Amino acid sequence: MKGFASYHNHSVWSDGGDTIEAMLAACAEAGLDEAGLSDHYGFYPGPPQDWSMRRERLPDYLAVLASLRDASGRLQVRTGLEIDYFPDTFDQTREALAAVEVDYLIGSVHFVGGFPVDAASSWWEALSQERIDEVWRAYLGLIRDMAATRFFDFVGHLDLPKKYGFRPEADLSGEILATLNAIAEAGMAMEINTAGMHLPAGQVYPEPWILAEARQREIPILINADAHRAAHVTRSFEAAAGLAHAAGYTHLARYHHRERSAVPLP
Numbered sequence: 001m002k003g004f005a006s007y008h009n010h011s012v013w014s015d016g017g018d019t020i021e022a023m024l025a026a027c028a029e030a031g032l033d034e035a036g037l038s039d040h041y042g043f044y045p046g047p048p049q050d051w052s053m054r055r056e057r058l059p060d061y062l063a064v065l066a067s068l069r070d071a072s073g074r075l076q077v078r079t080g081l082e083i084d085y086f087p088d089t090f091d092q093t094r095e096a097l098a099a100v101e102v103d104y105l106i107g108s109v110h111f112v113g114g115f116p117v118d119a120a121s122s123w124w125e126a127l128s129q130e131r132i133d134e135v136w137r138a139y140l141g142l143i144r145d146m147a148a149t150r151f152f153d154f155v156g157h158l159d160l161p162k163k164y165g166f167r168p169e170a171d172l173s174g175e176i177l178a179t180l181n182a183i184a185e186a187g188m189a190m191e192i193n194t195a196g197m198h199l200p201a202g203q204v205y206p207e208p209w210i211l212a213e214a215r216q217r218e219i220p221i222l223i224n225a226d227a228h229r230a231a232h233v234t235r236s237f238e239a240a241a242g243l244a245h246a247a248g249y250t251h252l253a254r255y256h257h258r259e260r261s262a263v264p265l266p
């Protein structure tokens with residue numbers, strides 16, 4: 001696993017199953033030289049959600065990561081958060097994070113209005129194909145809005161609505177390209193997220209043709225596992241690297257204090 005980093009990981013501080021310490025130990029054991037946690041944080045426009053960190057715990061989460069940063073030997077520990085983008089609460093999010101020091105912020109959309117895109121297949125099964133297409137369209141619009149804020153470092157799981165295999169019937173390629181344009185314009189990177197390979201979607205997020213278009217637009221990439229268990233912190237990284245090479249990529253992005261750098265793609 002030399003040359004890889006693993007930045008999109010969840011611990012028991014949000015909806016993961018293992019401690020921060022266990023996640024980082026697995027990263028060190030895999031031979032990574034750099035790794036970070038990205039527990040869920042955000043302002044859900046409703047009652048608190050148990051998959052997301054309680055906001056008052058953020059200082060303690062940062063303190064735990066800071067203490068491990070100094071005690072993890074060869075492994076460079078990075079501090080991240082996966083932020084849920086909600087247009088209605090974005091100002092609160094920005095304000096809450098204004099003075100918070102992290103290495104990177106992942107911008108993700110998990111909800112379209114009140115519809116949870118990645119919660120359960122049953123939510124999708126209840127939709128007509130027309131509604132499925134509408135959810136996809138609205139989701140892509142939210143990604144564009146999120147990019148336009150220029151607040152986040154990289155986009156999480158770009159085509160997440162495919163998670164349970166519910167794909168649009170309408171041709172949304174134009175909207176997907178417009179979304180990539182918005183990401184490029186905002187100077188954001190995006191991840192190849194390998195979790196999709198192990199779900200009904202059956203492939204990484206985003207799918208290969210989108211990756212090739214991202215390369216055309218010089219959108220930097222990372223390879224991440226979206227691990228919720230220590231055993232998954234580098235899952236399918238070699239396969240993702242193969243896809244990145246095939247799309248023409250030569251480097252992976254890394255972050256330190258929200259400054260991006262590039263390392264050769266393994």
Ligand SMILES: [Zn+2]
Pocket residue numbers: 082108110156157
């Ligand atoms: Zn996510």
Ligand SMILES: [Zn+2]
Pocket residue numbers: 008010082226
């Ligand atoms: Zn995640």
